Structure formats: C-alpha cells, structure tokens
Amino acid sequence: xxxxxPVLDVDAVLDDEGTRIIVCCGSGGVxxxxxxxxxxxxxxxxxxxxVVLTVDPARRLAQAMGLSELDxxxxxxxxxxxxxxxMMLDMKRTFxxxxxxxxxxxxxxxxxxxxxxxxxxxxFSGTQEYMAMEKLGQLRRSGDWDLIxxxxxxxxxxxxxxxxxxxxGRFLDGRLIRLxxxxxxxxxxxxxxxxxxxxxxxxxxxTKVLGAQVLKDIQTFVSALDAVFGGxxxxxxxxxxxxxxxxxxxIVVAAPERDAMREASYFVxxxxxxRMPLAGLVVNRVHRSPAAALSAxxxxxxxxxxxxxxxHQLTAAxxxxxxxxxxxxxxxxxEQEHFASAHPAVPIVQVPAMPEDVHxxxxxxxxxxxxxxx
Amino acid sequence: MRDTDxxxxxxxxxxxxxxxxxxxxxxxxxxxxxxxxxxxxxxEVEGRQGIAxxxxxxxxxxxxxxxxxxxxxxxxxALAVDPEEAMLEYLEMFYGLRRMGKVLTRMxxxxxxxxxxxxxRDVLVTGKTSEAVRRRADGRRVYDAVxxxxxxxxxxxxxxxxxxxxxGLARVGPIKTHADLVRRVVAxxxxxxxxxxxxxxxxxxxxxxxxxxxxxxxxxxxxxxxxMVRPALEELGQVDVSELVLGLKAAGVxxxxxxxxxxxxxxxxxxxxxxxEKRERxxxxxxxxxxxxxxxxxxxxxxxxxxxxxxxxxxxxxx
Numbered sequence: 289x290x291x292x293x294p295v296l297d298v299d300a301v302l303d304d305e306g307t308r309i310i311v312c313c314g315s316g317g318v319x320x321x322x323x324x325x326x327x328x329x330x331x332x333x334x335x336x337x338x339v340v341l342t343v344d345p346a347r348r349l350a351q352a353m354g355l356s357e358l359d360x361x362x363x364x365x366x367x368x369x370x371x372x373x374x375m376m377l378d379m380k381r382t383f384x385x386x387x388x389x390x391x392x393x394x395x396x397x398x399x400x401x402x403x404x405x406x407x408x409x410x411x412f413s414g415t416q417e418y419m420a421m422e423k424l425g426q427l428r429r430s431g432d433w434d435l436i437x438x439x440x441x442x443x444x445x446x447x448x449x450x451x452x453x454x455x456x457g458r459f460l461d462g463r464l465i466r467l468x469x470x471x472x473x474x475x476x477x478x479x480x481x482x483x484x485x486x487x488x489x490x491x492x493x494x495t496k497v498l499g500a501q502v503l504k505d506i507q508t509f510v511s512a513l514d515a516v517f518g519g520x521x522x523x524x525x526x527x528x529x530x531x532x533x534x535x536x537x538x539i540v541v542a543a544p545e546r547d548a549m550r551e552a553s554y555f556v557x558x559x560x561x562x563r564m565p566l567a568g569l570v571v572n573r574v575h576r577s578p579a580a581a582l583s584a585x586x587x588x589x590x591x592x593x594x595x596x597x598x599x600h601q602l603t604a605a606x607x608x609x610x611x612x613x614x615x616x617x618x619x620x621x622x623e624q625e626h627f628a629s630a631h632p633a634v635p636i637v638q639v640p641a642m643p644e645d646v647h648x649x650x651x652x653x654x655x656x657x658x659x660x661x662x
Numbered sequence: 663m664r665d666t667d668x669x670x671x672x673x674x675x676x677x678x679x680x681x682x683x684x685x686x687x688x689x690x691x692x693x694x695x696x697x698x699x700x701x702x703x704x705x706e707v708e709g710r711q712g713i714a715x716x717x718x719x720x721x722x723x724x725x726x727x728x729x730x731x732x733x734x735x736x737x738x739x740a741l742a743v744d745p746e747e748a749m750l751e752y753l754e755m756f757y758g759l760r761r762m763g764k765v766l767t768r769m770x771x772x773x774x775x776x777x778x779x780x781x782x783r784d785v786l787v788t789g790k791t792s793e794a795v796r797r798r799a800d801g802r803r804v805y806d807a808v809x810x811x812x813x814x815x816x817x818x819x820x821x822x823x824x825x826x827x828x829x830g831l832a833r834v835g836p837i838k839t840h841a842d843l844v845r846r847v848v849a850x851x852x853x854x855x856x857x858x859x860x861x862x863x864x865x866x867x868x869x870x871x872x873x874x875x876x877x878x879x880x881x882x883x884x885x886x887x888x889x890m891v892r893p894a895l896e897e898l899g900q901v902d903v904s905e906l907v908l909g910l911k912a913a914g915v916x917x918x919x920x921x922x923x924x925x926x927x928x929x930x931x932x933x934x935x936x937x938x939e940k941r942e943r944x945x946x947x948x949x950x951x952x953x954x955x956x957x958x959x960x961x962x963x964x965x966x967x968x969x970x971x972x973x974x975x976x977x978x979x980x981x
Contacts, residue, residue: 315680315681316679316680316681316814317679317680317681317682317865318680318681344816346863346864346867347867407781407827407828493753493757493759493762493765493766494766496757496759496836499832499834499835499836499837499838500835501832501833501834501835502832502835502837543681545681545962546962546963547681547712547715548681577924577928578924578925578927578928578931579921579924579925579927579928581918581921582915582918582921582925586915587915590910590913590914590915591913593913593914594909594912594913597912599909599912600905600908600909600912600913602901602902602905602906602909603905603906603908603909603910603912603913604909604913605895606901606906606909606925606926606928606929607913607915607925608895609895609928609929609932610925610928612892612893612960613928615960616960619960619961619962643931643934643935643938644863644938645862645863645864
C-alpha cells in the first residue's frame with residue numbers, strides 16, 4: 289500500500305443509505321466491469337436493493353450475472369443473496385425507446401428508418417456513452433432500486449465518458465443543426481436561399497462533400513428529431529447534473545501500470561474540476577508475494593551465490609523467481625506512489641491479482657471481500 | 663532484404679484489447695521494420711498521444727516527424743492523425759476548399775464527422791493512413807512501411823470495413839468513392855492486421871473473436887503478438903520445503919520463520935499460472951496464424967524496452 293494514501297472504505301460507501309449511484313470508471317482492460325459486478329453482489333448481501341448496469345461485459349461474466357438475455361431491462365440475478373438485479377445496455381434499443389416514447393408513430397417510423405439515424409444509433413463513439421447516461425437517468429427516476437451501480441463504456445480514454453453526452457447534446461443543439469433543419473422545415477432545399485449568403489455557401493460545400501443524398505437524409509433526420517426533443521441538450525445537462533448530485537459516488541478503477549495510473553490521475557483531476565464526488569481509487573491486479581520479507585536484491589544475490597557455487601540449483605531457481613516477483617511488486621508500488629503523491633487525499637484500496645478470471649458469483653463475492661479489505 | 667513472415671506487406675495494422683500494450687507493440691514493430699535502413703511511418707488515430715508517451719517526446723502535431731532511429735540505421739516517423747485536420751486536408755485536396763473547411767469547423771461540421779458519424783471519422787483517418795501508404799516521390803514510395811496503431815479489437819472490423827460502415831450513410835457520392843479507395847488499400851495483400859494479446863482469458867477470447875470478424879469481412883489477417891510473456895520455470899513443479907530450507911541456509915539467507923513455506927507457496931502459485939497460460943496459448947493457437955512472444959519488461963514499457971521488443975520481433979521473423 290502506498291504509504292501516505294488513506295484507505296478506501298468500500299463497505300462504508302455501500303452501507304451509506306445516501307449513496308444512490310456508484311459510477312465505476314477507468315481506462316479499458318483494468319477490470320471495471322468485474323469491479324462493478326463485485327460491488328453489486330456485496331451491496332445486495334449487505335441489504336441494499338441494487339441494480340448493476342453494465343455496458344460490455346465479457347461473456348462468462350455476463351453469464352455469472354445471468355445476463356444471457358439482451359432485452360435492455362434489469363433482471364434479477366439468480367443465486368445471488370438479497371435484491372440484486374443486473375442489465376446489459378443495448379444502446380440501439382435504448383435510443384429507439386426514446387424515440388418511440390416521444391414521437392407519434394408516424395414520425396417515429398420516419399426517424400427509425402432513416403439511414404442516418406441507424407448509423408448514429410448503432411455507432412460506438414458518443415452514442416454509447418450518451419445512452420448509458422440516459423439509461424442511468426431512467427433507472428434513477430424509476431425509484432425501483434436504492435442503489436444503481438454503473439460500469440462505464442470501454443472508451444479509448446476514460447474521459448470520453450464525461451465528454452460524449454455533452455458533445456452530442458451540443459451538436460444536436462448547434463448552429464449546424466439549425467442550418468440543416470431549416471430547409472426541411474421550410475419545405476425544401478430551396479429554403480437555403482432564404483438564409484444569408486454565408487449559409488448558402490456552406491450548404492453548397494456540404495452538398496459537394498457529402499453528396500446530396502446524405503445531406504437530405506441528415507436534414508430529414510434532424511428535423512424529425514428536433515420536433516421530438518425540443519431540447520436534446522437539456523437532457524444531456526440533466527444527466528450531467530445527476531452525476532454531480534450528492535448521492536453519487538465515483539470509483540476510479542485502475543491497474544498498477546503506468547498508462548492505467550496516468551488515466552486514473554487525469555480522471556481524478558477531471559472529476560474535481562467538474563465537482564463530481566469521488567469516493568476513491570480501486571487498484572486491481574496488484575501482485576504480492578507471500579514471502580515479502582525477502583527483498584528482490586537479497587533474493588537475487590543469494591541466487592547468484594548459489595549459481596556460482598553450483599549448489600542447490602532448485603533453491604537458486606526459486607530465489608530467481610521470487611526476485612522477479614518482488615521486482616514486479618516494487619514497480620507496481622512505485623506507480624501507485626506516483627499517484628498517491630499527486631493526489632494524497634484520494635482513498636485507495638488494492639485488489640490482489642487473481643490467478644483466473646472471475647466467472648461466477650463465488651468469484652465476485654471474493655473480489656467484493658477483497659475490495660472491502662476483509 | 664530479410665526473410666520475414668510479412669515480406670510484401672506495407673501497411674501493418676496493430677489492434678488489441680485495452681490494456682494489452684497495443685501502442686507499445688505498434689511502436690516496437692515500427693522500429694523493427696525500420697531496422698537496417700528503412701523508412702517507416704507510425705500512425706496513431708485516437709488522439710491519445712500514446713506514441714509521444716512511448717518515445718518520451720512532446721505531444722505530436724498533425725504532421726509527420728522523425729521520432730526515432732532504428733538499429734543499423736533506418737528512421738521511424740510518427741503522425742498523430744487528428745480527424746479535424748484530416749477533414750480539412752481532405753476538403754483541400756479533393757475540392758480546393760481549405761477556407762470553407764475552416765467555416766465548416768466553426769459551424770460544428772467537424773463535431774458532426776467525429777462524434778456523431780464515426781463512419782465518416784473512420785474514413786477520414788484510414789484515408790489519411792492509406793494516402794501515406796500509397797504516397798510516392800520521385801517515382802519511389804516515400805515509406806517502406808506504415809504501422810497503424812488502430813482502435814481496440816472490439817471496434818477493429820468496423821473501423822477497417824469503411825465501405826460497410828458508411829454504406830447506410832452514403833450509397834453514392836464523394837464519400838462513397840473515397841471509402842472505396844480506402845477499402846482497396848486496406849483489403850489488399852499489402853496489408854496485415856496484427857493482434858496484441860495477453861495470456862489471459864478475456865484478451866485471448868477477444869483476439870479469436872476479432873480474427874473471426876476480420877475473416878468474415880474479407881480483411882487480411884496478420885499475426886498475434888503475445889505481450890508481457892514471463893519466463894515459465896516449469897521444471898520447478900512441486901518444491902520440497904526441507905530441500906529449500908537447506909538451500910536457503912547454504913545461500914546465507916537469514917532464517918525467517920516460515921520463509922521456505924512462503925517461497926514454496928509462491929512456486930505453486932507460479933506453477934498454477936504457467937498451467938493457465940499454457941491453456942490460453944493453446945486456445946490462441948486455434949486462430950491458425952503466426953504467434954510471436956514479447957517478453958515482460960521488468961522496468962515497464964520505456965524507450966529501452968521498446969528496442970528490446972523490436973529485437974524480439976526481428977528474432978522471431980515478425981519483421
């Protein structure tokens with residue numbers, strides 16, 4: 289454990305009735321989904337009524353949580369103690385549902401069959417983040433659970449998740465959209481002429497670059513959408529505020545490697561800027577040695593000594609192995625200390641590396657116990 | 663000319679699950695390909711400035727610049743493709759619309775291309791990459807090879823399958839024409855898509871899924887770089903504690919209580935891991951494509967480490 293860092297008391301976060309949303313975030317491949325699932329299992333066992341919203345779980349983890357069905361609604365996790373529900377986000381379906389809920393059938397059909405909508409709603413950048421937030425908002429408003437645990441999308445960078453909804457909202461509310469939707473509203477492309485010369489030029493360039501058909505599709509889509517929402521951005525703002533509200537706890541997940549810890553640092557700073565409540569940092573896959581009393585240097589020297597004398601070759605090999613492990617542990621500790629000295633107030637908890645991936649509730653329970661430091 | 667597994671390949675696309683060390687492997691591959699006096703361009707497309715971090719240089723601008731010298735001469739150039747700049751360049755190159763491009767940027771058209779319609783974004787960045795592959799000066803190719811640090815495995819087929827991705831958006835028109843051109847480069851035998859994996863269940867599964875997806879899309883598959891391979895001391899097997907006690911004594915290690923037992927436990931954990939890794943390696947081999955081992959770097963992926971990985975790639979015929 290890095291010397292100065294306070295310890296993250298996971299049970300205190302889970303037990304606090306005031307904690308209504310936990311967001312697990314971090315760069316890809318650090319075990320976010322597993323952490324979210326383990327927190328869910330533990331919280332339910334401790335008496336909370338929990339729903340875990342995951343975005344892209346590994347197949348066997350999904351099975352462990354009973355997520356074989358992709359129906360975009362929470363299902364009770366079979367075999368789990370307490371009130372534990374889980375769901376996997378179906379981004380296209382979530383988007384479709386928003387459209388269906390807010391548009392009359394004819395307009396909904398127009399939007400849903402538009403090629404531009406189909407590309408947008410099944411794309412991976414931006415939409416997934418936005419739909420995860422949308423779903424979070426829905427679950428929160430339903431009031432059916434007193435704790436929602438969200439696993440954030442596997443973005444290229446942890447920060448995408450905070451920016452994407454805002455960007456999508458800003459775009460749909462922006463000048464370009466006004467420009468694009470104007471002609472359709474006025475009943476045809478000739479309406480461009482009504483706008484000033486600058487806009488006309490832009491429209492000409494767009495036609496040249498995108499092609500007339502694409503432009504027309506976009507216009508149809510945008511005007512249909514515009515009529516339905518009348519404030520996409522407002523929605524994005526609402527979800528954003530939900531994340532700033534007391535009752536939300538961010539848990540940043542990392543692995544003890546340079547890139548992942550760097551991402552974690554950025555994220556911690558960014559959360560502070562956005563005034564979003566950070567509970568602490570979970571460092572997964574930490575390597576420890578059961579024989580930590582024997583240092584890497586000492587172990588390596590002893591191995592070398594034996595090798596030189598040509599004695600006890602088995603012991604020498606064991607000492608080499610141990611030296612390697614201690615070296616790895618030391619490197620991981622350094623990475624964490626860099627983080628801790630830059631963010632001395634951020635509570636940290638470490639989860640030791642497990643020999644195998646987790647694919648059942650027993651495994652998740654074990655991770656949960658390690659998260660809670662017991 | 664060396665005899666390598668990928669002679670004739672000029673575009674090396676490197677993908678991998680998050681956390682597998684994709685950027686590190688791409689950087690090492692660029693160095694390995696450049697070794698012996700060749701000129702290689704290393705391209706990143708996700709705006710992370712990962713290449714700059716690996717080579718410990720300031721953030722890269724949108725422009726090709728030399729960032730490393732390979733063993734035996736040879737240069738590695740790097741380019742961080744910014745979709746916005748790529749779009750402006752595209753507008754200028756094909757339509758002579760540089761100034762208009764700036765207006766479009768201000769109006770949010772670029773936000774549109776990058777955030778809202780990832781298909782367009784991908785066409786732009788793969789387009790820029792394939793332009794570098796094809797580029798000639800004085801009748802010669804400017805780069806002997808181009809290495810693309812591509813998006814993660816989960817997105818790679820969509821990313822490369824540009825024609826498919828924009829099919830719904832544009833069936834005809836300039837974007838479609840451009841996508842077709844890009845597709846010809848990406849799907850040609852001069853391209854290979856390599857995977858970076860770890861000997862763990864999820865990265866292995868994702869690699870196999872990715873290979874299957876690329877096969878289905880008719881895209882050219884390269885090899886698998888198994889990253890962070892730790893030496894396996896299989897012969898250790900079960901360790902006799904009393905033998906260990908004697909050995910430790912002979913080596914003059916102070917006799918801490920339980921030390922021998924703890925070390926024996928460490929050995930058995932190691933043996934368990936070796937067993938699991940063996941299983942994962944066998945699973946990975948079912949992909950039926952060449953595999954290369956990249957050693958775990960004791961001090962992490964710093965510049966020295968990248969050269970070490972490049973050497974390992976050359977020794978195994980990957981470059």
